[in-house]
Amino acid sequence: xxxRRVDSLGRPYLSMVRIIDEEGNxxxxxxxxxxxxxxEGVGTGYWNKPEETAKKYRDGWYYTGDLGSFDEDGYVFFxxxxxFLIKSGMLFVSPVEVENAISRHPAVxxxxxxxxxxxxxxxxxxxxxxxKPGHTATEEEIREHCRDYVAGFQVPKSVDxxxxxxxxxxxxxxxxxxxxxxxxxxxxx
Numbered sequence: 001x002x003x004r005r006v007d008s009l010g011r012p013y014l015s016m017v018r019i020i021d022e023e024g025n026x027x028x029x030x031x032x033x034x035x036x037x038x039x040e041g042v043g044t045g046y047w048n049k050p051e052e053t054a055k056k057y058r059d060g061w062y063y064t065g066d067l068g069s070f071d072e073d074g075y076v077f078f079x080x081x082x083x084f085l086i087k088s089g090m091l092f093v094s095p096v097e098v099e100n101a102i103s104r105h106p107a108v109x110x111x112x113x114x115x116x117x118x119x120x121x122x123x124x125x126x127x128x129x130x131x132k133p134g135h136t137a138t139e140e141e142i143r144e145h146c147r148d149y150v151a152g153f154q155v156p157k158s159v160d161x162x163x164x165x166x167x168x169x170x171x172x173x174x175x176x177x178x179x180x181x182x183x184x185x186x187x188x189x
Contacts, residue, residue, distance in 0.1 A: 009068070009075075009077065010075065011076070015037045015038065015039040016039065017036070018036050018061070019035055019036075019069060019070055019076075020036060021034075030069055030071065031069060032079050033069070034063060034066065034082060035076065042062045043057075044057060045057050066080075066081060067082055079094045080096035084175065085115075086115030087123050088122060091153050093153065098125060098150055098154050099113050101145070105142060106132075107132055108129050108130075108132070109130045110173065111127060112127075112173045113126070114128070115179070116183060117183055117186040124158070125155070127142060128182075130162050137161070139160075143159060
């Protein structure tokens with residue numbers, strides 16, 4: 001348990017934190033939901049954006065758009081962003097969980113996991129990776145590696161090795177750019 005807590009966001013200290021379902025009810029320990037927070041440092045809205053304020057700020061709570069869960073001792077675990085969830089068939093896949101699994105492979109330098117349009121499943125899980133200098137890895141090797149860490153429906157249907165990841169102005173992987181690019185490619189097929 002202690003080892004796993006290293007992966008947590010910690011326990012709430014100065015904030016009140018709840019994890020809720022789609023109806024606004026607190027989820028049971030271990031189950032996933034949206035993380036909402038309340039504290040004196042949380043603002044009251046967005047400047048000149050009343051629609052966005054109404055979505056994110058309700059009854060003094062800030063709706064983060066982040067998915068999380070509590071463990072039995074009150075530690076919070078992050079499971080990804082609500083708006084980046086991949087819906088494959090009737091199941092939801094958290095890109096963060098798959099990225100964490102792939103990141104454990106010794107050849108992988110960077111990883112981004114996205115959903116791409118799929119005629120059968122709605123969306124299919126796709127992994128995009130860069131490799132560390134001097135290392136190699138095949139698509140099947142990465143997919144097989146994932147089977148040790150995530151459920152079968154979370155294993156990427158395909159893996160592309162890129163020379164470099166596109167980055168945003170902050171130096172983070174430009175996930176939205178990748179989603180748009182690969183959605184357009186899928187439509188052309």
